[in-house]
Amino acid sequence: MTLLVRPFVAGLYAAAPFIDKVWSEAKPSRLTDWIRITRDIRNRRFDMALLLPNSFESALMMLLAGVPQRVGYATEGRQWMLTNGVTAGSKSVHQMQYYLDLVKVISATVESPSIEIEATAHERNTARRLLAREGIPIEAPFLVLSPGAAYGTAKRWYEDRFANVAETLARELGFYVAVIGSEMERPILAFVSELFARRRFWREKHRWKR
Template sequence: MIKKLLVIGPSWVGDGVMAQPLYRRLHERHPGLELHVFAPAWTLPLLARMPEVAKSHLNPFGHGQLRLRERWRTARALHREGFDQVVVLPNSLKAALIPFMAGIPLRTGFTGELRYGLLNDTRELDEHELPTMVERFCILAENDRHGLPRPIPHPRLISQAPAQRAVAERLGLSLEKPVIAMCPGAEYGPAKRWPARHFAALAQALSERGYQVWLFGSGKDEEIGAEISRLAGGCALNLCGKTGLDEAIDLMALARLAVCNDSGLMHVAAALDVALVALYGSSSPDFTPPLSDKAQIVSLNLECSPCFERVCPYQHTRCLEDMLPERVLQACLNLIAATAPISPTPNMATPS
């Protein structure tokens, strides 16, 4: 009998990428599995590029919104799907409510926020045994007494060449020069964002070496994208807010290299197997590292970092201010030299 399983997916783009190895492992454990994911709208383009996911369901509930009557209606719709099991990735009480209301027989997840009863297949989280988020996701595919198979394969997103060409043509983008993708935003807060003037100086240095620079981000990043483009004297094309996540994925797949803050787009670049320079300030790569064999991390490792604060508690953000463009440029050049050259024509990222 084919197993039908639902995953309550994460709310952040980066976490959504890091859940893909879990989906792969679930298929390994349950041949013929029909896997569905319940997730917020902004993460659905990720699921569309994961062949492990048969169907996605929109999670319309924002952070802090209870809306019990609407949750009941959503649960009834999911009940009609006839799921055998649900795996709940978020640790909140609200994330476990809908699976319980939907009457899914086996409800798996970590204990937390008084979820006893709502979940009936609970796991205690050992943070030392499972230091990274991807490990914590993947262990939920195993039996309670079964160890986690390692190494965990890196996340992979599929990007098809026709889609890449179509979005490049729509935006009038030339592929004559190799592309450097830069992702200057970070949804969490300014303590994770490398300064705009540093991005601009790096864009100028890379432009002098024959690369074109594309800036990626959401509508919230339009202002910083415009500032970088202005400071770079036109050496950086601001695409922030001009694409949805689906188009950004396809355009980033064309890049020779990506330079990213610790953000959701950093994990997207890693999952596309694009060479990646990852910039860490207030956060730490120990918990959410770029999952790629082509990544180089740049961090100053100051005494006050990682603090994991949205805004620098000392009001200086030296962990990023003192990360000079010359240092990041050298990391870019080292990585370009260490990775096989990629033609500036459209390519396809394929799963391992």
């Protein structure tokens, strides 16, 4: 099984045991790039393409690449390009279930889906070094917060609520807290970290006053 994804998510699947190869390509910005990717797909002689994106472009690429079986949702006027076009169900279902309903068409087992993310040995060693550098014992429980989100604030939880969660779990369960994100999200991470530190300091100060 080969997974074709954008470079910014390729790392999530690097250690996935059910994937033989992760193939990453940036979104084609020129016709020559689009033709090159289509030609590469043709040269690899895939038996089937499971199209998770609902775009017209993704179905056209697989059709022109000569992939014999093309499974996807019959949206965006692309029904004629699919060998197995599936009528989309309710949009209110979770995204995972939306994809699993598509996978059922190829008779895959979907009774007990897993959303675990595997890490490579190198990634685990890097994480241990980062924890040690920040003074977090390797055996200690810790919480990882990722307060950022793509496409602006509409998909993002409030920063003060992230800080509340961090402070509560640190106080009640003894968790260490790590705040992570992309370079563009650095201001958000700094704000959440500062809020968390202030609230923890305030509680400690008032605890000692009693």
